[in-house]
Amino acid sequence: MLFKNEMLRCYLIGGSQDTHHDPDEFLTKMQAGITAFQYREKGTSTLSKVEILALGQQVRELATKYGVPLFVDDDLELAAAIKANGIHVGQKDQRIEEVLAAVGDQLMVGYSCNTAAQVAHANQLAIDYIGTGPVFPTISKDDAGSALGVAGLAAFVEQSVHPVVAIGGISLDNAGATLTSGCAGLSMISMVLGAEDVAATVKKILELY
Numbered sequence: 001m002l003f004k005n006e007m008l009r010c011y012l013i014g015g016s017q018d019t020h021h022d023p024d025e026f027l028t029k030m031q032a033g034i035t036a037f038q039y040r041e042k043g044t045s046t047l048s049k050v051e052i053l054a055l056g057q058q059v060r061e062l063a064t065k066y067g068v069p070l071f072v073d074d075d076l077e078l079a080a081a082i083k084a085n086g087i088h089v090g091q092k093d094q095r096i097e098e099v100l101a102a103v104g105d106q107l108m109v110g111y112s113c114n115t116a117a118q119v120a121h122a123n124q125l126a127i128d129y130i131g132t133g134p135v136f137p138t139i140s141k142d143d144a145g146s147a148l149g150v151a152g153l154a155a156f157v158e159q160s161v162h163p164v165v166a167i168g169g170i171s172l173d174n175a176g177a178t179l180t181s182g183c184a185g186l187s188m189i190s191m192v193l194g195a196e197d198v199a200a201t202v203k204k205i206l207e208l209y
Contacts, residue, residue: 001108003128005129007035007036008035008184008186009209010185010186010188010192010202011036011038012192012193013167014037014039015041015045016041016055017044019193029198030059030063032192036070036071038070038088039056039072039073039082052078056072059082063085071088071110072084072086073093075087076099086110087103087108088110089112091114096127100126100127108128110129110131111125111127111130111131112130112131112132113132113156119156122160123159127162132148132167133187134148134167135147135150135166135170135178136168138169150177154181157183158182163184164183165184165186166178170188170191175208
């Protein structure tokens with residue numbers, strides 16, 4: 001699967017730790033119109049390796065059914081096992097150069113960049129996009145760091161040669177303002193997974209473009 005900027009418009013991230021330990025809860029979100037999904041088991045996840053693989057296979061089936069590009073967070077072995085379309089690498093994960101060497105042109109690659117130095121480094125790499133944030137304060141990731149604000153995000157968008165997907169504290173109230181930064185899309189966890197009407201929330205996000 002070839003990367004397209006449009007994949008970043010409504011980029012949902014989730015795992016069992018984001019759904020009150022009810023993995024099936026986020027699987028149904030695939031049909032709501034999200035443009036990409038990143039399977040991420042971290043933080044307070046209590047799943048075993050076998051359970052992570054089983055859930056990943058369920059995610060793969062639904063992603064295929066609904067035509068949703070599937071990324072895996074920081075796990076090349078899992079990405080290969082479930083035939084993911086891409087992998088996302090964080091600053092504290094396996095070195096990005098090692099990942100790029102391992103995947104070649106077989107997977108799309110995203111990279112978290114939260115400082116100007118990190119963006120400068122990413123500019124030298126053959127990756128597909130960068131994830132930048134947190135734009136606003138967030139409780140979804142315990143290692144998210146200080147909020148950049150829209151102005152800070154805009155500075156990174158201008159600096160980056162790759163499309164930028166914004167993450168961190170994004171809501172329907174601030175999504176429009178976030179897009180004024182010039183970012184290619186919005187990434188979210190609780191905004192979608194915690195919504196009473198997921199389809200309506202996703203529709204409102206996509207209508208901002």
